Amino acid sequence: MENSKIFRPLAPVQKALVAIFFIAIGSAVHAADYSGPLFDAHLHYNEEAWDGKTGPHPPADVLARMKASGVRAIVANSRPNTGSLTLAGLPQTREAGVAVVPFVRLYRNRADYTGWFADESIYTMVQTELARGTAAGPYRGIGEFHLYDSANANGPVAKKLMALAEERDLVVLAHVDDAAIDLLMAHPPTQGQKLRLIWAHTGIGGAPVERVDALMARYPGLVGELSYRPGLVCDDNQLCPAWRALLLKYPTRFVIGSDTWVNQRWQHYESLMQSYRQWLGGLPADVARKIAWDNGAGLLGVARP
Numbered sequence: 001m002e003n004s005k006i007f008r009p010l011a012p013v014q015k016a017l018v019a020i021f022f023i024a025i026g027s028a029v030h031a032a033d034y035s036g037p038l039f040d041a042h043l044h045y046n047e048e049a050w051d052g053k054t055g056p057h058p059p060a061d062v063l064a065r066m067k068a069s070g071v072r073a074i075v076a077n078s079r080p081n082t083g084s085l086t087l088a089g090l091p092q093t094r095e096a097g098v099a100v101v102p103f104v105r106l107y108r109n110r111a112d113y114t115g116w117f118a119d120e121s122i123y124t125m126v127q128t129e130l131a132r133g134t135a136a137g138p139y140r141g142i143g144e145f146h147l148y149d150s151a152n153a154n155g156p157v158a159k160k161l162m163a164l165a166e167e168r169d170l171v172v173l174a175h176v177d178d179a180a181i182d183l184l185m186a187h188p189p190t191q192g193q194k195l196r197l198i199w200a201h202t203g204i205g206g207a208p209v210e211r212v213d214a215l216m217a218r219y220p221g222l223v224g225e226l227s228y229r230p231g232l233v234c235d236d237n238q239l240c241p242a243w244r245a246l247l248l249k250y251p252t253r254f255v256i257g258s259d260t261w262v263n264q265r266w267q268h269y270e271s272l273m274q275s276y277r278q279w280l281g282g283l284p285a286d287v288a289r290k291i292a293w294d295n296g297a298g299l300l301g302v303a304r305p
């Protein structure tokens with residue numbers, strides 16, 4: 001077959017290839033990754049990672065991962081609380097340059113996930129932990145807790161804990177849907193105008209951006225944590241347009257987190273943090289810095305590294 005017969009019909013394809021080439025060049029020229037400090041506002045150091053004697057991720061392992069990732073502060077909440085207490089008390093944690101902000105986990109075991117909101121012994125446990133404190137100072141928050149049915153936000157212990165959090169200025173870390181945010185915020189005396197609540201995943205079920213926007217406007221103490229958030233990032237691991245607009249609208253109201261709820265998340269800790277650095281790099285530098293560090297540090301009183 002003659003060459004001319006091959007190439008003439010292919011001309012439109014070649015044009016398309018040229019166009020694709022220039023699109024590829026264009027998207028390759030994206031902003032540099034964010035390179036400043038990270039505040040991991042949603043971290044678990046559960047007993048299957050390390051139970052104090054054995055496990056695949058002893059303190060030296062997790063601290064090395066944080067250090068390699070440029071993580072300079074963490075919200076530690078672990079099942080049971082022993083994991084947070086261990087990280088808070090080790091000299092190696094300070095040597096790694098990691099500030100530990102301990103939260104009281106509501107779970108002593110997996111069974112507590114489904115009944116904590118009506119279990120008085122959980123309320124007693126929280127008060128005991130708060131009175132005891134940690135080697136890194138007093139507990140600064142309560143959670144993470146889950147509500148698989150938002151109506152359980154009205155459980156008697158859930159109500160008492162929200163009132164306690166507001167009274168003692170503790171930050172709440174809640175894995176709940178958008179309906180439960182309204183219910184939880186209604187419990188303290190100020191109707192959610194004072195309570196500070198980190199919304200784990202900013203609605204893992206994918207509450208619409210407009211709904212997240214409305215909740216942010218209604219509750220000044222609501223902060224969105226962005227792990228596992230559906231629809232957050234699009235092509236090239238950059239923010240999708242609607243989420244970019246929301247983060248720019250509320251630059252002081254979002255934080256990032258690893259959510260190391262299973263050991264697999266520890267195995268990929270460095271790449272999780274690198275992935276955040278990629279999309280943070282696509283934001284204006286001051287906004288990236290806020291979401292990466294300043295918002296968590298300001299909320300929880302951690303000094304600049």
Ligand SMILES: [Zn+2]
Pocket residue numbers: 042044144200259260261
């Ligand atoms: Zn979690």
